[in-house]
Structures are given as structure tokens and as C-alpha cells.
Amino acid sequence: MRRTSALILIGNEILSGRTRDDNIQFLALRLGELGIPLREIRVIPDLREIIIRTISELRPAYDEVFTTGGIGPTHDDITAPCVAEAFGVPWEIHQPTFAMLSDYFRHTDFNAARQRMAHLPRGAVPIANPISHAPGFTIGNVHVLAGVPRIMRAMFDELAPTLQRGTPVFSRTWHCTSLYEGTLAAELEAIQTRHPDLDIGSYPFHREDGYRGVALVAKGQDKDDVSRAAQEIHDLICAKGGTPIEGEPHR
Amino acid sequence: MRRTSALILIGNEILSGRTRDDNIQFLALRLGELGIPLREIRVIPDLREIIIRTISELRPAYDEVFTTGGIGPTHDDITAPCVAEAFGVPWEIHQPTFAMLSDYFRHTDFNAARQRMAHLPRGAVPIANPISHAPGFTIGNVHVLAGVPRIMRAMFDELAPTLQRGTPVFSRTWHCTSLYEGTLAAELEAIQTRHPDLDIGSYPFHREDGYRGVALVAKGQDKDDVSRAAQEIHDLICAKGGTPIEGEPHR
Structure with missing residues (x-):
């Protein structure tokens, strides 16, 4: 069975040349092995309208869409609310994630910035993050992963068994x-x-x-x-x- | 003055993970220095309709558009005729390039495959290739570069002085x-x-x-x-x- 995927890298740091991408090849190879080969990649800035438009354009066009980047606690981490908006659902506290992160941060400060990472689009399923705890998530056919390569890879390992495989390449x-x-x-x-x-x-x-x-x-x-x-x-x-x-x- | 650019990587080898990209960061940094920062990157396969559609979509949206890949002599090198089609002009022999390449290949075989590299969209200006001779080209605000990083960099060095600079980043x-x-x-x-x-x-x-x-x-x-x-x-x-x-x- 032929299945296809697209990847959206969200982040000014690739566009500015600050960071050399270290996620494309990993995901391209892994998705090829799973029989869900990448057909398109876009690198876009941390801008709300562009993120929403790109997700809305690609999710009906491919079986699976992956994003990396923009899910941390800072003001430039806007991927999750943008995905919620693209799906027309609220971005709200996800109680099990909130409980897990409030326990994880109990000795520091579970402040407003960190609480943002406990918000998911309504209906999203978290993707466990064994390294830094703040989860990614899946909603529909869109899978939202971290941008830091080590964390992205760990999340992908969590996600991979849940993906419907196609014929490998x-x-x-x-x-x-x-x-x-x-x-x-x-x-x-x-x-x-x-x-x-x-x-x-x-x-x-x-x-x-x-x-x-x-x-x-x-x-x-x-x-x-x-x-x-x-x-x-x-x-x-x-x-x-x-x-x-x-x-x-x-x- | 604010100027913007986009980059299109044309080639199945990045999408399949065969090749790790080695062009994005170079171009991102150089274009930032020239004050023409990258605002979007797309990686697309060697497919005619997709190449034409992507060029047609991006060239009105940015001041400059760069492509890499697909300008060699083989059947999967279809960037140049696709750019011609996107501009609505014929893809035809460019006489000075034909003369230069026929001289360069005089001791081997200037066969049909190599003669393809002497074809440009009508009105295009070649970008010299000091390494393997087959040129890139500029037409309108679209700059077509090789995919092999060493050759792409040499072509960009030829092209850079001709680009209108913006305010550096x-x-x-x-x-x-x-x-x-x-x-x-x-x-x-x-x-x-x-x-x-x-x-x-x-x-x-x-x-x-x-x-x-x-x-x-x-x-x-x-x-x-x-x-x-x-x-x-x-x-x-x-x-x-x-x-x-x-x-x-x-x-």
C-alpha cells in the first residue's frame, strides 16, 4: 500500500542559517522504512498565519504530516496553538500532562511558561518525551514533534509503532x-x-x-x-x- | 531596504534520506549577509508538475528565488525545462554555452545528454560553473543552481555580486x-x-x-x-x- 508524508520544519533558526538541520535525514530514512516516504518538506518561520496556512494546505494532501520545532515554553514556541487553530479546536490544558509536568517541576517553578507546555489542542494525543518531559502530540494525521534532534528522535521512537505502515521503499x-x-x-x-x-x-x-x-x-x-x-x-x-x-x- | 528570498531544493535524494542536505545553511547564511534573508524553503521531488507549480507559486511571493538540483545531463534532471515552462518561454540551445561545452567535451563525446546542458530557457543569463562547466542560470528573479554543494557554492559566488542587496541581518x-x-x-x-x-x-x-x-x-x-x-x-x-x-x- 502506498502511503505518503510531508514534513514541516518550523523555526527561524534554519532559515537564518543559525542551525544546520539535523532532522530531515533521520525522518526521511525512518519514514521510508515505514513505507510512508516523504514527498515534500517545508521550512517556515515562527509566524502564526504561515504555520496555520501550511498545516491546512498539507494535511489534506498527504497521509501523514510531521512538524518539528516550536513546542517549548518561550514566546516563539507557537506551534501547538497554531495547530489547534488549523483544526478549529481550542488549545487547552491537557490534565494528565499538566499533572505529569507539575510533578516534574515540583522542585523548581511550574510557572506560566512551563504550564503552556501542558496545553494541547482539544482531542490531541500526547507523544511521550522521555528526555525533557514536555510532550509532542498527534491530532488527526498531524504529528507535532520537538525541534531539538535528540528529543525529536526519542519522540519519533514513541510515535512510530502507532503509525500505519505502507510498503517499504x-x-x-x-x-x-x-x-x-x-x-x-x-x-x-x-x-x-x-x-x-x-x-x-x-x-x-x-x-x-x-x-x-x-x-x-x-x-x-x-x-x-x-x-x-x-x-x-x-x-x-x-x-x-x-x-x-x-x-x-x-x- | 527589506528584501526576501525563498529556496527550492529539487531532488528525490533529500526526500528519501539518501543525501543529507548541505546547501541550506550555506545559502541561508550568505543570503542573510546580503540582506536577502530566506523566508521559506521547500524540498520537492523531480516531478514536472510539482516543480512548475512550486516555481510559479514562489516567484511572485519573494524578491529572489533560488533552486538547487536537477541541472545535469540525466533523465531526472528536469529543472531547466520546467523553469522555462513556468515562465512560458521555450527551452532552447543557448549558443555561447553550446560552443563552450562543445569545446570542453571535444575529447570525449558531446552527445545528446551533454547537449541538454547547453539548453536554457529563452532569455536566461547563464551562471558560470568553474568546476564542471555546465552552467546554472538566472531568469527573472529565479536563480537555478547545481545540487552538488561544491558546484552550487562556486555558482553562488559567481551570482552574488549581481544580486541587489538589502539591509544585512x-x-x-x-x-x-x-x-x-x-x-x-x-x-x-x-x-x-x-x-x-x-x-x-x-x-x-x-x-x-x-x-x-x-x-x-x-x-x-x-x-x-x-x-x-x-x-x-x-x-x-x-x-x-x-x-x-x-x-x-x-x-
């Missing part, structure tokens, strides 16, 4: 260092044409250390079809006089 | 390890209220090595206003019993 890669994309392009397109349900990708790499070449990837939800295309890619590299090396060009 | 950061966001939130919101033209951001960090705390950032286009807000952030950390450390929590 399989991928096989060959790379070579002696050939260029321009030499392979025509026959590679023929492979794509013979395997219309797969994505046949060509990715040149030029490393700072001079290691360069091209990686050819067959990807799709039919494992046998992926294997056949991978064999054709292997044979193409050989036919052009290259040496196919299985996998990505790590070194 | 200034940023000052203090961090501390002994305080939490929840302790600082109310007074931080008051700083934001006193400096409505700035973005006052609060970014908790939790490192794998146990180094944790919060970074507070004042950012905006009025340098004096940024300095005043930064002083208030410094004083807030002191008032709460923390030790302010200038800059980001690198270590």
Missing part, C-alpha cells in the same frame, strides 16, 4: 569513479523507461579530496523490480568500461 | 548552561515586546555529551536595536543567576 546503489553522467545518461534513461514504477537516480559526487564519480540508485516499493534494475545498472557501468562498486561512495 | 547570541527556557520565558517575551522589529529566539541545546543549556538570539536589520536587545538578554541571564557566555554553544 527498497533501494540499491552502484557507484563508479571512472565514468561521467553524460556517458551513462541515454542508457540510464532506457532503464528508467523499462522500470516506470521505480525512481532511477543519478548523483554525481565531487569530494573536496578529489574523489569523484557518479552514484546510480534504483528505488521503489517492488523489491524484485529494484533488484532487476540494479543488475541493469551494474551491467551498464561494465559495458561503459567502468568498475561498479556496490553502495554509496563513502570513504 | 545582524545577530547577537548569548548562551548559558545553568538556566532553562522555562525560567527565562516571561522576561524574554518582554524583551521581544520591547523590540518588535527583532526576532528574539530561544534555542535549548542538549548534546550527546551532556552539555546542555539555552542559547538566546537577537536578530534583525537595525544593528543598534540588536545590540540593545543583546544587552538586555545578557542582563536577564545574570538576573536569573546564570553566567552569560557570548556566542553559540560550540565546544
